[in-house]
Amino acid sequence: MSTKDQSITSKTTNKADRHQEKLFLADVKAIIIEAGLGKTRSAILKKQLIVYGGQYHRSIQSDTTHIIASKNIKLARLCTILKIDTIPSNLIVVDADWLSQSLTKGQLIDVGQFNLVKRVQPKTTSVQLDKALTKDDNAATLEHGKKEQIKRHSDASPCTDNSDHNEVPPASQKRPLEEKKISSPVWLKIKRGRFSKTNTKKRAIDNSNIIHQPLDSDSDYVESDDDNNANTSEIEMVLSQLPAKYTAKPSSSWACARPSSLPVKNRNKHITDILEILQKKYENLGDQWRVKGYTKAISSIKNYPREITTREEAEAIPNIGKRLADKIWEIISCGHLRKLDYMDNDVQTALNVFTKIWGAGPATAHNWIAQGLYTLDDIRAKAKLNYHQSIGLKYYDDFNERIPRAEVVEIEAVIREEATAIEPGLEVITCGSYRREKPTCGDVDILISHPNGRSHQGAYHKLLRRLQAKDFLTEILVNQDVDIDHQKLLGVCKLPEEGRKYRRLDIIVVPYREWACSLLYFTGSGHFNRSMRLLARKKRMHLSEHAISVGVLRKVTACSVLKYGNQKLTRGTPVPTKCEADIFALLGLDYLEPKDRDC
């Protein structure tokens, strides 16, 4: 993980080397058994085998190395086709997926789990499940039952790719980049958003009209009796005034309406892996909308309980339309996407590296490449960087490293200590992926407020000064000081001990009336937030990091204007919320624990 940039730091390679590397099937001399694979797929596999340096044999020859077959084929059938009694011991009988996935990766992958026969007895016996799965069982099995296939897929990951995080470098990553001029940056041609960004005139956040908690006169505490439904009566009151169609419970097609599935294993990793590469490509192109489409589709596939086997099946899955269904079908039938072959992997690799510099996005990355820069060393030496990017580059490795939960706890402790030294009652809570209970985090998101509704004021600046004074907060990237109630820091911190990494740290201070919405927002996930926002909108509400409002009319049509309290509105009326559960309730959703919002 830490050495991802080294791979492209030197750049001297010629065409011959490159072609050489592409012939990764040179040692594969194989027979492809059409039965069970289908004409199309076996034809494509054959072609690809040859393209990448392998040899295709029509029958067993002295130097044949592999027999490539469907994992469903029976041993007896195989022997019949090959006109033999037993499989010669020098031949490896391998699931066609092995070849497919190798093609996808651009390199040979371990044959282990794809091995269909391990020193086989010529007899076709249907073996017991547990026996078949035993590692060193020789009587292994061409009699794959469905159960076995499932097992096979569920533990497929370790071999194909043992990094769950987005480490998957493009197959060519280790290859140095070549100089190459880009004619006209493709991404420039992407048409920009058609709408003229509804002119948001510098409008300070005004929640002034938020209907506050009773916040009784001057007594400090609106005691939050720690349970989760202190506010329910009020929420129910609001709900009771809404039309029934807005209070109905949303179907589980909403990502925010179902717990993110821990139990569901991705049975279509072979598909999502490829789609994720494509998605990356569009990300690098700056095509945010297509990326969003892919995001939803990939997420749907990952939650799909079975292996997808037909085009129709794919298209029936939500968020998968005709075009993705076609791609999926190509992946299923040939094991890989031709579209990927046309991608310029050098450029893609450089883009992936560059956009991981904090502060650099697709546009900047393309500019650099257009200037002939391809490696981080190039950037260090020649690129013009703004302040953000220079910090991003300086801490490139650290920032791209995940943070273990234990360290997040340490960082949080430092901040809490300083915060409570300033103002004892301050609430300090770490949100983001930490709160969603992920094992590692990309950054540390800390939300701060004060239950009395006002003592958060001023704490922010004192806190920053303290953290800087002890050299904990080392860089300030963005210091967003909106008004007396809202501050946000995007910065960099490092724990004091020697050898600690520099970590991205976000600190957000909000007034307590916004606690619930902020907590919800900064806990995410992003996808979950989007889903919830969309749902809110559908229900004529509006959800933001500041508040949730009811009675929002987007286009001012003359239809019934909802009322709450005594205010008429077009922008909606913010509903006071005390905890996240209130927001779920308003939207008619069952409450989800943070860990279940990881979609």
Added chain:
DNA sequence: TGGCGGTACTG
């Protein structure tokens, strides 16, 4: 065919 979040920073 248009919408897919809204906002605030940097340069």
Added chain:
DNA sequence: CAGTAC
């Protein structure tokens, strides 16, 4: 305003 990030 474009680009980036949350």
Added chain:
DNA sequence: GCCA
């Protein structure tokens, strides 16, 4: 990219 998908969907209404």
